[in-house]
Amino acid sequence: MNNDFVSLLLLILIPPLGVFLTRGLGTDFVINLILTLIGYIPGIIHGVWIYTR
Numbered sequence: 001m002n003n004d005f006v007s008l009l010l011l012i013l014i015p016p017l018g019v020f021l022t023r024g025l026g027t028d029f030v031i032n033l034i035l036t037l038i039g040y041i042p043g044i045i046h047g048v049w050i051y052t053r
Contacts (some may be wrong), residue, residue: 011051015043019050 011018019032028050036043 008048008051011047012044015040015047018047022051 007018007022010021015036016029016033020029023029032043032046032050035046
């Protein structure tokens with residue numbers, strides 16, 4: 001399987017884990033974790049935004 005596909009799948013299923021694997025443990029991870037706890041959809045949107053940025 002392609003690594004990009006797996007990363008995108010993780011960003012959709014478990015947004016904080018996908019951001020952690022893409023950017024590491026930092027500000028983006030903390031923001032995504034908070035957004036995911038507030039609502040699942042904002043976490044997904046932020047994760048995909050981080051992935052495409």
